[in-house]
Amino acid sequence: MATFLVILHGLLAVVLLGGITHQAMSIALPSRNKSGIFRSFRAVSGTVYTNANIALFLAVAILGSIIYPTYRIAVRTYLENARLYGATGSFELKEQFVAVGLGMLPLYWLLWRRPPEDGGKPARIAVTLILCFIVWYGFLVGHVLNNIRGLFGL
Amino acid sequence: MNMEKVFPIFAAAFAVIYILAVEFNWALFTYHPKIGEWGWLAQPARTGPPMYWYGWLATSLLGASSLSLIACPLVGRRPAQYWLGWLVPLVVMLTFCYLFRDFFLR
Numbered sequence: 641m642a643t644f645l646v647i648l649h650g651l652l653a654v655v656l657l658g659g660i661t662h663q664a665m666s667i668a669l670p671s672r673n674k675s676g677i678f679r680s681f682r683a684v685s686g687t688v689y690t691n692a693n694i695a696l697f698l699a700v701a702i703l704g705s706i707i708y709p710t711y712r713i714a715v716r717t718y719l720e721n722a723r724l725y726g727a728t729g730s731f732e733l734k735e736q737f738v739a740v741g742l743g744m745l746p747l748y749w750l751l752w753r754r755p756p757e758d759g760g761k762p763a764r765i766a767v768t769l770i771l772c773f774i775v776w777y778g779f780l781v782g783h784v785l786n787n788i789r790g791l792f793g794l
Numbered sequence: 795m796n797m798e799k800v801f802p803i804f805a806a807a808f809a810v811i812y813i814l815a816v817e818f819n820w821a822l823f824t825y826h827p828k829i830g831e832w833g834w835l836a837q838p839a840r841t842g843p844p845m846y847w848y849g850w851l852a853t854s855l856l857g858a859s860s861l862s863l864i865a866c867p868l869v870g871r872r873p874a875q876y877w878l879g880w881l882v883p884l885v886v887m888l889t890f891c892y893l894f895r896d897f898f899l900r
Binding site: 705708709710712717725726730735736740747750762766767 | 801805808809812816825847850851854873874879881884887896897898900
């Protein structure tokens with residue numbers, strides 16, 4: 641069951657990664673020209689991603705919290721015994737960043753709901769970029785830890 | 795309730811209360827994964843390691859919600875302080891990097 645949930649957690653994280661990166665690029669480096677893949681990637685309407693990103697962030701966090709006890713008992717103990725303190729610390733940071741991100745979701749929703757001309761544009765950019773960073777960091781750390789024995793030949 | 799003014803305060807309060815909860819272990823409840831038991835507030839290890847993360851989240855949610863409600867009438871006619879909602883969480887994230895530096899310096 642834990643394996644199924646880890647895979648589902650990872651798959652939903654991939655979808656979230658795509659959504660939040662599209663949105664972050666559309667506001668941080670906007671483009672009106674859709675010629676070429678990079679410009680097309682930045683020329684999306686960021687607003688349409690908001691609710692999906694929130695739902696995915698919550699779903700990924702809830703799935704992560706369900707499989708967390710398995711990590712705490714089996715994986716973290718293994719990492720500590722193997723003296724992989726950097727890996728343990730990376731996960732500790734991930735859990736704290738995700739928690740901070742959860743607290744920012746209502747503001748994120750609000751900032752994308754209102755017109756950017758009303759003075760919230762810098763905050764919209766900042767909140768979206770911070771959430772984008774949290775998602776990327778969480779994804780990379782989770783992916784590396786999930787494959788740590790194979791990646792480092794342990 | 796004016797969401798424009800309350801949500802930035804909620805984001806900032808959540809981040810600050812969360813880091814305090816982690817640092818001083820203000821967990822509202824503890825989960826003991828090895829035996830599958832829950833207990834109120836921060837409890838020491840029974841069999842296997844205790845998990846406080848869920849409790850820290852609950853503490854932060856309750857604390858930030860209460861603080862936002864209290865702040866609601868106080869902010870009055872002041873404009874919404876959106877910067878609070880991203881700058882404070884950003885500083886909290888950087889502080890976590892500092893607090894957990896020992897993991898990476900061993």
